[in-house]
Amino acid sequence: MANAAGQAAPDEAEVPLGESSGFRFIYRFVKKDKASLVSGMIIGAFLLFSIVEGVLQQVASYVKQPSLGWAILPTNPEIIDFHSSLAAPSLAQFPAGILGYDYNGRSILSEILYAAPRDAVASVLVVLSAIIIGMILGITAGYFGGWADEILMRVTDAFLAFPAILLAIALAFLLGNGYYTVLVALVIVWWPTYARFFRAQTLSLRARGYVEASKLSGIGSARIMFRHIFPNAVDPIIAIATLDFGNVILTYSTLAFIGIGVEVGIPEWGSMTSEGLSYLPGVWWWALYPGIAIMMIVICFSIIGDRIQDLVGGRLTY
């Protein structure tokens, strides 16, 4: 997509850094920078594991063979075994026991791993949907201006007046409690930011020579917007999106923490913490480790996001 845009754009100089030299440039950049290399590896492992584990869980529920769902985990995350109830973390019980056990005697490590696909799916689905909605509305409003633009700005103002977490609570509450309704709620919370980003980018690109040229040569508005403006607008937004993968996980797990979007008996990082809360301070591992897992993933996403932001160079306003 980026190459097609490069050919279509008459002024090559406007194409942001990193795009012209492609993946080799990114590779060289990453090789110098150990922090983003490590974060990239952790994120890669997280996503890869989530795909495998997520597919296994789906297949397990499809063929009604629950044990398949924890085939690659140390132990069954839904077992009840009071012999190991609230057992402290110990390296002797590698690998299941290294993060300790919860009240039901379930291995915290197994539960954290079992919950990983839910958070990965949440972040990817929410951010991608928000980008698509924000892209369509933002580019259209920015390109045509006038009333459409004014309405979009005021509506997004109204959305952005709420703290994200509160709007998500109200929405998830109204839509009915469940995993997918929480995702819908998060998309509704997230799209206005992207609409604003795309609008701002479109406003700055609208007056560029190649857009004017396309207009003069009689190319339709829709084609100009999505073949000429979108590819040039999307680079800085990739950096924001990378940061947002982490932010969505943070918000999603915070919602789960206060009991929204969780299903009884299915482990989730946020809800594990809130279950472990009543066993503090004696049993710290139950509440702390799922939170630390979230923190690690979010840190990695923000390091990568920062690096991409440096790469594409543009600072984004909205």
Place this chain on the structure above:
Amino acid sequence: MVSQFPLFLARRAVNAVVTLMLMMALVFALIHVVAPTPDDLARLYTGAHLSQAQLAEVAHRLGLDQPLWVQFLNYVVNFFQGNLGTDTIYGIPEILVIERFLPITFEMVVIGSLIGVIIGVFTGAIAASNRNTPTDYGIKATYLVTWAAPPFLAAIVLQLVLAYYLNLLPPSNVADLTLVAPPAVTGLPMVDSIMAQDWPYLTSYLHHLVLPALTIGLISFGSITRITRASMVDALDKDYVKLAYMKGLPKRNVVYGTAFRNAVIPIVTLIALTFAFAIGGAIVVEYIFAYHGIGYFTVDAIYNLDYPAILAITVIIGLSVIVANLVADVLYGIMDPRVRLT
């Protein structure tokens, strides 16, 4: 220039009112998408398992069977009269619940955001003036960790370390439970206890305030550090800063006198964002510290499926964020006259 200020104020105020109306329309629309018929609406507002006839009666009494635009008008009028519905759990008007709990949270969140802003501005300035040194990287690593930590993790770690392990601070509640709160005049515990000269309560309250406020400060300072650093880096490259160095001013004066004063202006708008983020964070933080403010009440309402409470809280907090944004805009206009022209 001065004569433009009222115009600037008016424009910002109109903007805020439009946003408020749209926000209410948004909440109203959401309610009606979820509950399209009068009976559904009545069930939403009463929360009890009523019979069909009772539902119809409630719907009629609350005016839920009227045309949509009448209902919206009623909704807006009710809002400005402070009528936000009746709580299904406590059976009292929502506005009383909010009057009781919101000031407690407000005080905690303002103090917490202030802690966050102070930490953020100073760490940002220090990081910028020591660009690409270990200090800079250390600050970056610190705020990455606190910023990426879910609010509940930050709260739990502080509670474990400061309250349970070191026994420095009480782990939960607004104040010592054996103490009677001073009469509510403003609703703000600190102001009230000073007015009533209730020093034991004030001391206990301040003791209990530290942990939640510190948590709010910790989770919110990262974004301020980031922006302050970027803004300072820009300012430090400016000609007037180089001139100040050339004149032989010591580094400390140049950084904190010349550059800092110019760099700090854009941060004012961030304060409103921090406030909004802090109110969101307060929901979880109050729950963990059993700090009985509006956040704790929100979690309670979620567990009790108390729809009117959730809707009332959503609108009220939306309103307070809009007001915070307006205040920040006006402050920005006062500090930087160029903004008034836009």
